[in-house]
Amino acid sequence: MPDALSPTVHADHFAVFGLSRRLHLDLAALEKEFYRQSRKLHPDRFARAAATEQQAALQRTSQLNDAYRTLAEPIPRIAYLLELEGVRRRDERVDADGGRANQVPTELLEEVFELNMALDEARSGGLDDPGTRRQLAEAQEDFQSKLGTVDTALLERAAAWDRARDAGESGGEILQQISGLLDRRNYLQNLLRDVAAVLSPTP
Amino acid sequence: MSYSDKVIDHYSNPRNVGTLDKKDPNVGTGLVGAPECGDVMRLQLKINPETQIIEEAKFKTFGCGSAIASSSLATEWIKGRTVSDALAIKNTDIVRELALPPVKIHCSVLAEDAIKAAITDWKQRHTEAVLAPAETAKA
Ligand code: FES
Numbered sequence: 001m002p003d004a005l006s007p008t009v010h011a012d013h014f015a016v017f018g019l020s021r022r023l024h025l026d027l028a029a030l031e032k033e034f035y036r037q038s039r040k041l042h043p044d045r046f047a048r049a050a051a052t053e054q055q056a057a058l059q060r061t062s063q064l065n066d067a068y069r070t071l072a073e074p075i076p077r078i079a080y081l082l083e084l085e086g087v088r089r090r091d092e093r094v095d096a097d098g099g100r101a102n103q104v105p106t107e108l109l110e111e112v113f114e115l116n117m118a119l120d121e122a123r124s125g126g127l128d129d130p131g132t133r134r135q136l137a138e139a140q141e142d143f144q145s146k147l148g149t150v151d152t153a154l155l156e157r158a159a160a161w162d163r164a165r166d167a168g169e170s171g172g173e174i175l176q177q178i179s180g181l182l183d184r185r186n187y188l189q190n191l192l193r194d195v196a197a198v199l200s201p202t203p
Numbered sequence: 204m205s206y207s208d209k210v211i212d213h214y215s216n217p218r219n220v221g222t223l224d225k226k227d228p229n230v231g232t233g234l235v236g237a238p239e240c241g242d243v244m245r246l247q248l249k250i251n252p253e254t255q256i257i258e259e260a261k262f263k264t265f266g267c268g269s270a271i272a273s274s275s276l277a278t279e280w281i282k283g284r285t286v287s288d289a290l291a292i293k294n295t296d297i298v299r300e301l302a303l304p305p306v307k308i309h310c311s312v313l314a315e316d317a318i319k320a321a322i323t324d325w326k327q328r329h330t331e332a333v334l335a336p337a338e339t340a341k342a
Contacts, residue, residue: 183238
């Protein structure tokens with residue numbers, strides 16, 4: 001029988017695809033490997049197998065799906081790597097002093113706060129005021145372009161981390177920078193979602 | 204996930220929402236954020252420099268129900284208390300009072316951080332206000 005039947009627990013999502021921890025992936029190769037393994041584990045092939053083997057195939061399939069979903073997209077891949085490397089937990093940053101890190105730059109917080117105030121005003125009827133509407137539209141553009149900048153920086157840092165790893169370094173500092181960029185990204189995304197909701201409310 | 208009654212109470216009827224004059228030398232402003240969820244909280248305190256008593260506390264939070272409840276509760280707790288009393292408040296006190304579940308702990312951390320940030324800002328601004336005239340005189 002194929003060795004695929006043991007419910008092997010891989011060390012991490014990268015290992016599922018036989019990859020080492022790197023942020024740059026060959027997506028075409030990843031997809032190909034995903035389909036190859038999916039076929040191998042397809043329930044039809046185990047229709048007559050023992051219950052335990054069917055179970056194992058199912059488990060491997062769900063592991064494979066998880067791994068693929070996480071690795072196929074750059075942001076989830078980066079967030080996952082930070083988790084693996086112990087830089088942050090699923091929903092929070094891990095810091096030396098026990099889990100809190102408020103390293104969001106003040107100027108970003110101020111921007112976020114101001115825009116939220118404007119959103120509040122717009123929500124309570126101020127949107128009829130063309131000035132408010134314009135201000136929001138401008139903010140939307142501004143945040144969109146900031147998001148673009150963050151994403152570019154993220155990709156650049158991701159490449160730098162790969163290089164550090166290839167050179168046998170830990171790259172810990174780079175991961176901290178990446179973590180900071182992800183935080184910034186969270187803020188920008190929340191804002192964009194809120195601005196969009198105010199500007200074009202879906203009934 | 205369901206919110207506790209106390210959270211719902213503070214959330215639907217938040218105490219001390221508002222703004223104080225940022226330029227008043229007796230007012231300290233703390234602006235903090237929780238990057239993991241993208242929420243922000245602003246807490247402002249008006250502190251009497253002689254008595255060190257927090258005379259006014261106002262907050263504005265853009266975030267989840269627990270963050271709003273945490274900041275609302277925090278203002279209730281610190282109003283009329285001294286600066287050192289306020290600094291003694293721990294996020295775990297808030298967690299206990301509001302019965303926050305583990306995933307909402309960071310919301311209470313935000314409130315504790317906001318108190319500290321506001322007081323730090325007040326101290327700084329206050330020292331500056333005291334020193335400023337002397338410096339103008341020098342210049
Ligand atoms: S979920 Fe972020 S402050 Fe509550």
